[in-house]
Amino acid sequence: MKEQNHGKLKRDFKSLYRKILLASVVVAIVGIALIYFMVDPSLSAFKANEPDTEIVDMPVEDDFDKIENGIHSRTGFIDAPGMTETIQNCTNCHSSKLVIQNRMNAERWKTTIKWMQETQNLWDLGENEAVIINYLVTNYPPKKVGRRAVLTDIEWYQLEE
């Protein structure tokens, strides 16, 4: 009888112990969650695709001159003979974007280079001048648009008023 009582007590105690342990674990988990929520109310750490304000693209050394689909990733230039000379001589002062958006024939590029040499401290391009001009007129030729082009790339949408 005594033995039995003792066994029952032991079981009761074990059950109580398990309940207390379970309760503590629950309190601890809720507590940790609450503390985390106080630190990071938007739970931003769980939003993997939300860009952080301070992320700045840094060129990785290996990819510095990466070519993707025939385009030089860093500058946007078309990968073709003369591209390297163009990057080396034409992107020190201004962006490659200024080169790419301009469409000129050889004569006008020559005039532009001369203007940059006279007013913008561009150096003598030597043999590279012909290489660069050839690259530009081959890959970025002027397009005929006439006196007024048709509207293109229209993004149609339903107008709700």
Next chain:
Amino acid sequence: MKRRNFVAKSSLGGLAALLGVDIVYKNVMPAGYTPVALQDSDPFKLFKKDKGMVVLNDKPWNIEAQAHLLDDRVTPNKSIFIRNNGLIPEEIDVEKWTLTIDGESVQQEKTYSLAELKSKFKHHTYQLTLECGGNGRSEFDPPAKGNQWTIGAVYCASWTGIRLRDVLEDVGIKDDAVYFGYHAADVHLSRDPTKEPISRGAPMSKALKDETILAFKMNGEDIPLAHGYPLRVIAGGWPASVSGKWLQRISIRNIVHDGTKMTGTAYRVPCKPVAPGEKVADEDMCIIESMPVKSLITYPKSGATLSKGKKLNIRGHAWAGELEVSKMEYSIDFGATWNTCVIEKPANRLAWQHFSASISFPQEGYYEVWAKATDANGVSQPMLLPGWNPKGYLNNACHRIAVKIA
């Protein structure tokens, strides 16, 4: 959101750590001023621009709006184009910032602190239209050299400052004064300290106009860094390059100012009309003064689809350089017939004017709504490109949007 704010707030401290130096005037740095060390990060965050703005060039920064981003009556900073000829100044200390008036035609050279300018002279606020001389350049054939602006290099903000005339009266100007020219703190692309990226100006008649001001506020706040903080010339109605940013010095000249981008072909068009692609000698190029009449449909955005029977309410702005816009029309049949729009008077001289119209379409199909403004002299916008010029300036051809009735 809280965490992101925290990151944004701490970024200056982070920057100081990154640069290995403390930012001495961190606490007096104005809101919106971003140290130049950050110049190569996201331009939309850096300059607080709308995501719909288009970056034409990132060195130097050249960013333009799209028509539908310019719908506000007074343009907010987020939709204002950026046109830089050089690099944004790297050190701006407003406490030490001065403006010097010099040149052949001043009685004596005089220097003012920024605080002096603000306290000594009466403040004026005007809505003033600024448009890049090369706005619309992308449409010229053969293509013209330079940033290929489409339609978004124009805006009308509210500027607060002092009249240039008041300052010049205080300095004393000689009778032989012909032109004013500005000098600024921006840095030449080659970083050559002996070169100025741009130093333009205007004849004395423009300098002495009521609305030609030295501004220190845009839309009621400090001028954003990219737009000329802490002091800028504003000469509305003329190529925006006359409105020099980061102003440090004004020279009163006894000749037409010969600073950078005043000579050669810069901001000049052929004095006589030329054929497309024709070569023009420098001496046959004339300085652009007032900008031509022009307009933009800012609502709806191009590409609107409506159901049959519904009316389309359009609106936008029109401006005409030194002049007022006297008439505004629209056409939905490529100029075969024109209908009148309601056009408001400008808030003040040189402010753009708002127009609106309610359009009915006869049947289903594809339409273009074309807008045409006419200035006080009876001169209208052309539907085709205006006269070709080597540098692609002054394209004031009618703006149009595509509409579909389904």
